[in-house]
Amino acid sequence: MLDPELEAALSPIIHDVIASGGLLLDVRESEPHFWRSPVPGYLYATAWAPDGSGTGISVPAGWPRPAQIAELAEQLREIAIEARWRAEMSATWPECPTHPNSHPLEPALVSERAVWLCPKSGEAIAEIGTLKGEEDEDDLSAEEYESLTGVSKAEYEAALLEAARRVFPGPALEGDVQSFALDQAESMLVVVFTAHHLPGRLFGWRVPIWPAPHPSDRMTGTVDGLAVVLSVHLMELINDLPHAVRLSTDETGVEWVDPTW
Numbered sequence: 001m002l003d004p005e006l007e008a009a010l011s012p013i014i015h016d017v018i019a020s021g022g023l024l025l026d027v028r029e030s031e032p033h034f035w036r037s038p039v040p041g042y043l044y045a046t047a048w049a050p051d052g053s054g055t056g057i058s059v060p061a062g063w064p065r066p067a068q069i070a071e072l073a074e075q076l077r078e079i080a081i082e083a084r085w086r087a088e089m090s091a092t093w094p095e096c097p098t099h100p101n102s103h104p105l106e107p108a109l110v111s112e113r114a115v116w117l118c119p120k121s122g123e124a125i126a127e128i129g130t131l132k133g134e135e136d137e138d139d140l141s142a143e144e145y146e147s148l149t150g151v152s153k154a155e156y157e158a159a160l161l162e163a164a165r166r167v168f169p170g171p172a173l174e175g176d177v178q179s180f181a182l183d184q185a186e187s188m189l190v191v192v193f194t195a196h197h198l199p200g201r202l203f204g205w206r207v208p209i210w211p212a213p214h215p216s217d218r219m220t221g222t223v224d225g226l227a228v229v230l231s232v233h234l235m236e237l238i239n240d241l242p243h244a245v246r247l248s249t250d251e252t253g254v255e256w257v258d259p260t261w
């Protein structure tokens with residue numbers, strides 16, 4: 001478990017690293033070997049990059065929150081820049097919007113706020129924790145996803161299945177999910193469900209998992225977000241079943257519908 005004080009100071013930076021840097025940095029409890037003699041009064045953690053390399057980070061306990069954020073942002077910015085460079089992404093991060101292709105923004109404490117600063121103009125560009133993705137990033141293949149996040153194809157698919165189980169409604173107004181499964185051979189999420197307005201029938205929905213949304217996508221960049229969006233699609237699909245395209249009916253009586261109906 002991360003110290004709550006440290007976690008609170010880290011969360012706006014982690015947000016920016018995901019939203020604008022397109023990277024998942026996994027910050028966890030400090031590994032002892034990163035700090036031979038920890039100094040009392042400091043909070044320590046280890047930041048893991050997608051390729052599995054770890055770096056120790058630290059900040060004085062008890063500092064005002066914005067000062068802790070600015071201090072940790074400098075450490076995580078260096079880790080993110082190196083990780084982006086290794087993933088063959090631009091190492092100019094976060095890029096200064098006023099001077100494109102020129103320099104990254106620098107974290108600073110201005111009027112007791114933690115901000116990203118243009119080092120050339122000295123202008124505060126954005127509060128740390130509010131960076132947005134520069135553009136909609138393309139969906140990723142399993143190989144691209146792993147090189148960006150360190151999450152393997154099998155891990156992502158298992159996590160999406162778990163998220164769907166958590167997020168999808170049980171008995172709802174329109175229908176009821178009977179089962180979730182993973183078709184590992186074809187990388188499909190397989191959902192079998194009933195619809196109250198079509199009693200006695202079973203329907204199936206096979207959702208292709210790849211290409212997956214880019215992790216910087218604010219709606220679907222996490223498996224939980226994606227599962228929420230899929231659950232909304234399923235509710236729409238149930239409502240629209242009379243018009244949905246049936247692909248086939250299998251020997252167990254499940255009517256498979258077109259996922260792109």
Ligand SMILES: [Zn+2]
Nearest residue numbers: 096099118120
């Ligand atoms: Zn600038």
